[in-house]
Amino acid sequence: xxxxxxxxxKHLDEMTLMLYVERQLDRERAQEVSxxxxxxxxxxxLLRALDRESRLLxxxxxxxxxxxxxxxxxxxxMVKRSMQWIWGLVFGLAVSGVYGLYAFYIEPWEKELEQAGxxxxxxxxxxxxxxxxxxxxxxxxxxFEVLAIAVLAGTAAFAFRKYLRRGxxxxxxxxxxxxxxxxxxxxxxxxxxxxxxxxVAKDENIKGDIFLTGNHIRVEGNVDGDVFAFGQQVDISGHxxxxxxxxxxxxxxxxxVDGNVRAFxxxxxxxxxxxxxxxxxxxxxxxxxSGSIDRSLTLFGQTxxxxxxxxxxxxxxxxxxxxxxxxxxxxxxxxxxxxxNSGAMIGGNTSFEGDKPATISSEAKLASPMQFTKLEHHTxxxxxxxxxxxxxxxxxxxxxxxxxxxxLFPSFAVHTMEAGEHYGAAFGLGVLVTFGLPIAAILAxxxxxxxxxxxxxxxxxVFVLLCTGIVVGxxxxxxxxxxxxxxxxxxxxxxxxxxxxxxxxxIPFIGFWAKLAVVLWGVGAISLAVYRRLQPVVAPxxxxxxxAPLSSPLPPNTTVGGM
Amino acid sequence: xxxxxxTEPTDLIVRARTGDADAWGDLYREFAPAIFRFCRRAMxxxxxAEDATMxxxxxxxxxxxxxxxxxxFTAWLYKVAAxxxxxxxxxxxGRQDKETDDxxxxxxxxxxxxxxxxxxxxxxxxxxxxxxxKVGVRARMALVMRYYSDMSYDEIADALGVRRAFVxxxxxxxxxxxxxxxxxxxxxxxxxxx
Numbered sequence: 204x205x206x207x208x209x210x211x212x213k214h215l216d217e218m219t220l221m222l223y224v225e226r227q228l229d230r231e232r233a234q235e236v237s238x239x240x241x242x243x244x245x246x247x248x249l250l251r252a253l254d255r256e257s258r259l260l261x262x263x264x265x266x267x268x269x270x271x272x273x274x275x276x277x278x279x280x281m282v283k284r285s286m287q288w289i290w291g292l293v294f295g296l297a298v299s300g301v302y303g304l305y306a307f308y309i310e311p312w313e314k315e316l317e318q319a320g321x322x323x324x325x326x327x328x329x330x331x332x333x334x335x336x337x338x339x340x341x342x343x344x345x346x347f348e349v350l351a352i353a354v355l356a357g358t359a360a361f362a363f364r365k366y367l368r369r370g371x372x373x374x375x376x377x378x379x380x381x382x383x384x385x386x387x388x389x390x391x392x393x394x395x396x397x398x399x400x401x402x403v404a405k406d407e408n409i410k411g412d413i414f415l416t417g418n419h420i421r422v423e424g425n426v427d428g429d430v431f432a433f434g435q436q437v438d439i440s441g442h443x444x445x446x447x448x449x450x451x452x453x454x455x456x457x458x459x460v461d462g463n464v465r466a467f468x469x470x471x472x473x474x475x476x477x478x479x480x481x482x483x484x485x486x487x488x489x490x491x492x493s494g495s496i497d498r499s500l501t502l503f504g505q506t507x508x509x510x511x512x513x514x515x516x517x518x519x520x521x522x523x524x525x526x527x528x529x530x531x532x533x534x535x536x537x538x539x540x541x542x543x544n545s546g547a548m549i550g551g552n553t554s555f556e557g558d559k560p561a562t563i564s565s566e567a568k569l570a571s572p573m574q575f576t577k578l579e580h581h582t583x584x585x586x587x588x589x590x591x592x593x594x595x596x597x598x599x600x601x602x603x604x605x606x607x608x609x610x611l612f613p614s615f616a617v618h619t620m621e622a623g624e625h626y627g628a629a630f631g632l633g634v635l636v637t638f639g640l641p642i643a644a645i646l647a648x649x650x651x652x653x654x655x656x657x658x659x660x661x662x663x664x665v666f667v668l669l670c671t672g673i674v675v676g677x678x679x680x681x682x683x684x685x686x687x688x689x690x691x692x693x694x695x696x697x698x699x700x701x702x703x704x705x706x707x708x709x710i711p712f713i714g715f716w717a718k719l720a721v722v723l724w725g726v727g728a729i730s731l732a733v734y735r736r737l738q739p740v741v742a743p744x745x746x747x748x749x750x751a752p753l754s755s756p757l758p759p760n761t762t763v764g765g766m
Numbered sequence: 767x768x769x770x771x772x773t774e775p776t777d778l779i780v781r782a783r784t785g786d787a788d789a790w791g792d793l794y795r796e797f798a799p800a801i802f803r804f805c806r807r808a809m810x811x812x813x814x815a816e817d818a819t820m821x822x823x824x825x826x827x828x829x830x831x832x833x834x835x836x837x838x839f840t841a842w843l844y845k846v847a848a849x850x851x852x853x854x855x856x857x858x859x860g861r862q863d864k865e866t867d868d869x870x871x872x873x874x875x876x877x878x879x880x881x882x883x884x885x886x887x888x889x890x891x892x893x894x895x896x897x898x899x900k901v902g903v904r905a906r907m908a909l910v911m912r913y914y915s916d917m918s919y920d921e922i923a924d925a926l927g928v929r930r931a932f933v934x935x936x937x938x939x940x941x942x943x944x945x946x947x948x949x950x951x952x953x954x955x956x957x958x959x960x
Contacts (some may be wrong), residue, residue: 214876216876217877217938218934218935218938221934221937221938221941222934225919225934225937227919227934245879246879248879248880248883249877249879250881251883252877252879252882252886253881253941254880255886256882256886256941257882257913259886259889259891259894260909260913260944261913261914262891263891263892263894263898264803264807264894264895264898264909264910264913264914265803265914266891267799267803267894268891268892268895269806270799271798271799271802272802272812272816274816275798275802275816275819277799277821283786437883516958614828614831617831621784735787
């Protein structure tokens with residue numbers, strides 16, 4: 204050792220003696236120390252004192268003076284901790300899902316609609332920015348502002364995670380964020396009414412938004428804001444200057460709505476006037492002769508009767524539709540049958556995709572001839588070059604997505620593959636999540652409060668569905684080429700597996716069942732991996748006082764060096 | 767460094783690496799008390815020790831894939847724990863005080879052997895643990911790594927980010943600080959660096 208220099212005429216320094224005790228001196232120097240201490244009482248005393256000091260330190264540190272704290276012995280705290288990273292993952296997945304959904308589905312659909320000359324309706328704008336789902340998007344934050352705040356909050360929480368030492372502190376941060384998001388609509392939506400029969404009387408003037416919950420809901424007066432109605436029967440016969448968002452079995456709008464109508468109802472009847480757009484999901488839709496929609500109608504329903512007037516375009520997915528009224532813009536429909544009756548007038552393009560051509564009365568007035576496309580029920584007949592070309596493009600896209608995901612979450616990817624190999628558990632959980640999650644998300648949407656959570660979950664769900672091919676592909680690839688956890692070999696297996704999965708799922712007739720199996724298996728594997736991540740690292744019911752021999756994992760007493 | 771008399775939980779580790787929650791539970795049950803005591807000695811407060819213990823085991827889930835089964839699991843576990851605790855302490859240290867970076871140059875006074883003997887005889891385990899809380903973070907960390915988890919000088923050097931030859935100085939200074947803390951409540955004070 205170079206720390207000390209020996210001089211037989213002087214006392215040894217403490218460092219040398221300590222290193223001797225610790226057995227850190229080389230043999231030659233250790234012998235010198237040994238010889239010196241045989242003749243020097245002072246150095247021997249110090250050597251012994253240092254040795255005893257070492258023993259005291261080890262003894263004091265190894266002593267088990269207290270049991271494992273309850274917080275550590277119980278698993279709940281661990282779950283809370285493990286949740287911290289999962290939020291980042293979930294948020295990342297949700298954002299990726301939003302982007303994937305937009306890039307893969309909404310944008311192409313939008314373009315298709317535009318190419319089809321579907322008026323000025325911009326579906327994304329309608330759904331999100333014009334607040335077709337929820338006016339809150341436009342009145343308080345745009346989607347991107349919300350995302351930006353969430354990213355900032357997530358980054359801040361990550362950066363300061365060491366200071367967020369208690370779940371309550373973390374909860375406070377997220378509660379503050381939630382408050383920020385909620386405070387703006389809260390300022391305008393302050394009134395709510397509940398009861399069996401809830402009425403806004405004829406002579407009433409409500410300033411601001413109103414929430415109405417009950418079996419029978421009637422709005423006969425004036426509401427200078429939005430109306431949110433949850434009831435069995437909803438009847439709007441008064442004047443609403445904002446939007447109407449009804450959830451009910453039977454909804455009737457016979458009054459005047461200056462904003463949009465976004466309805467989720469079994470039956471929706473519009474006999475009054477709607478100044479802006481209508482977006483509706485229902486079984487039966489009826490626009491009465493006296494009813495009018497100044498802008499567009501977007502409809503997802505079973506039976507549609509249209510006797511009134513639509514100011515712009517009409518986009519509908521239905522089983523049966525009967526049109527006797529006026530559509531000043533275009534009509535684009537998809538369904539089983541369409542009937543355009545006498546008295547009907549369509550100012551723009553008319554296109555229909557269905558099983559059989561639309562029945563058009565000779566007395567109906569159409570600005571342009573009906574463009575009919577027979578609804579293709581997929582068979583092997585149409586499989587030409589482009590079919591296979593796009594299949595290949597999609598396969599490459601999935602492989603690239605897989606590479607990105609493997610790069611971002613290498614550990615999770617490996618765990619997902621391992622989870623997928625527990626076939627029974629993966630399929631079981633897959634069935635549960637595949638069918639249960641969207642139902643839960645839709646239920647969350649209905650509560651309004653959970654709307655953001657519900658929509659985010661649906662986006663995430665779609666993204667997970669997209670990933671199932673990658674998961675199953677990788678497992679299949681590992682069957683063929685053997686297991687690995689290295690990035691590029693794993694990527695190679697994934698590419699091979701995804702290709703095989705795409706081929707199998709493209710086979711006519713069995714392709715559907717193969718696809719279903721892939722979805723269930725993949726969703727199950729991902730869910731199982733997430734579930735295991737969320738699992739506490741301790742088994743439940745561990746007693747506060749540990750049962751394992753406490754000293755067993757400990758090193759030996761190091762008294763005079765443990766090297 | 768290993769844990770003699772202790773069979774390495776190879777099977778548990780293999781199962782835990784595949785995400786088996788029960789195996790994780792068993793590993794935790796077996797090692798959490800020791801790791802908590804390590805953290806309790808190394809960290810300034812009980813709460814910090816609890817947090818650190820949990821974080822170490824959370825970290826372990828991600829790191830278990832890096833564990834080399836040919837090495838001692840206990841030694842590896844203590845290394846992970848030491849690195850984690852030192853990271854936590856160092857970040858705080860940067861804010862709270864500027865621990866003597868020039869410690870290498872501080873002369874160490876030679877203690878009176880008899881006084882040192884007397885001090886050691888008079889002090890209980892509990893007093894030593896209490897005194898441990900009064901010494902600087904690096905000194906405490908070094909003592910814990912050496913005398914609790916039996917880490918080698920190389921491992922201590924690696925964890926503390928100092929040269930191997932400097933570990934002896936750190937440990938000796940730590941002993942002096944501890945003696946001073948032990949002697950604060952009595953007339954006995956042995957040696958020191960200040």
